[in-house]
Amino acid sequence: xxxxxxxxxxxxxxxxxxxxxxxNYELFEGDKLAKADLSDIFRGTSLFGTEERxxxxxxxxxxxxxxxxxxxxLDTEHKxxxxxxxxxxxxxxxxxxxxERIEIQEFTGQKAPDIGAVFGIFDTAMRDGTRAVKMAKEIxxxxxxxxxxxxxxxxxxxxxxxxxxxxxxxxxxxxxxxSELDIQMKTSTVEPWLLVEGFLxxxxxx
Numbered sequence: 262x263x264x265x266x267x268x269x270x271x272x273x274x275x276x277x278x279x280x281x282x283x284x285n286y287e288l289f290e291g292d293k294l295a296k297a298d299l300s301d302i303f304r305g306t307s308l309f310g311t312e313e314r315x316x317x318x319x320x321x322x323x324x325x326x327x328x329x330x331x332x333x334x335l336d337t338e339h340k341x342x343x344x345x346x347x348x349x350x351x352x353x354x355x356x357x358x359x360x361e362r363i364e365i366q367e368f369t370g371q372k373a374p375d376i377g378a379v380f381g382i383f384d385t386a387m388r389d390g391t392r393a394v395k396m397a398k399e400i401x402x403x404x405x406x407x408x409x410x411x412x413x414x415x416x417x418x419x420x421x422x423x424x425x426x427x428x429x430x431x432x433x434x435x436x437x438x439x440s441e442l443d444i445q446m447k448t449s450t451v452e453p454w455l456l457v458e459g460f461l462x463x464x465x466x467x
Contacts, residue, residue: 262337262340262341263337263341263342263363263364264341264342264343264364264366265342265343265344265345265348265358265363265364265365266278266342266343266365266366266367267345267347267348267365267366267367267368268369269346269368269369270368270369270405271405271406271407271453272401272402272405272452272453272454273368274368275452275453276452277342277366277368278317278344279452281342282315282316282317282340282342283315287314287315287316287317288317288319288448289302289316289317289318289319290319290320291318291320291323291324291327292320292323294321294324294327295326295327296326298327299330299331302316302318302334303334303339303341304334313338314339314340315339315340316339316340317341317344318341318342318343318344319344320344320345320346321343321345322348322349322352322354328354329354331343331354331358332354332357332358332361335361373404373405373408374404374405374408374409374412376412378400379409379413379416380412381396382396382397382461383413383416383417383464386464386465387464388465389465390462390463391462393461393462394458394461394462397454397457397461398458401458406453406454406457407446410439410442410443410446410453410457413439413457414439417432417435417436417439418436420432421433421436431467435464438460438464438467439460442456442460
């Protein structure tokens with residue numbers, strides 16, 4: 262089974278992925294794949310040789326060489342979700358997938374967080390992590406966590422640039438923690454808002 266999800270609502274997409282694939286699945290980044298990898302992904306067996314594999318492929322269409330081959334593997338016996346941040350509906354491959362009745366689900370509707378709200382939540386987190394997490398939960402269903410993260414980085418960079426002495430050292434540690442959060446949000450199967458909220462909860466103690 263192959264399903265494609267696309268759109269800018271990352272929260273809804275993550276929930277669908279978790280519901281369809283469960284907590285344990287194989288993750289492949291499209292830009293790191295070659296055509297030779299596809300057979301192992303779609304035809305290969307699990308480590309135990311019998312059970313159905315659960316696979317998430319991210320932004321496969323950005324790798325044209327691989328994306329053009331995808332139609333050869335539509336009969337895979339594994340459960341595969343292809344997550345496309347942006348999907349060109351005018352492309353030949355997209356039209357072929359539609360013709361083959363591959364399910365394509367689009368999630369849209371999330372908006373960029375209000376700058377003032379982000380700064381207010383972050384400033385609260387520096388004093389009271391628990392309160393900041395509650396504030397974040399109030400906006401997480403309608404706001405993009407990745408944009409929220411980007412605005413937090415902007416705020417911290419501004420504070421770092423004007424800080425001196427021990428205070429500057431602290432903002433350096435916070436920037437390092439943000440760098441780690443960035444990697445987690447790109448690679449972890451944990452929902453991004455949970456990662457952001459974990460950072461907000463502990464940032465005041467960094």
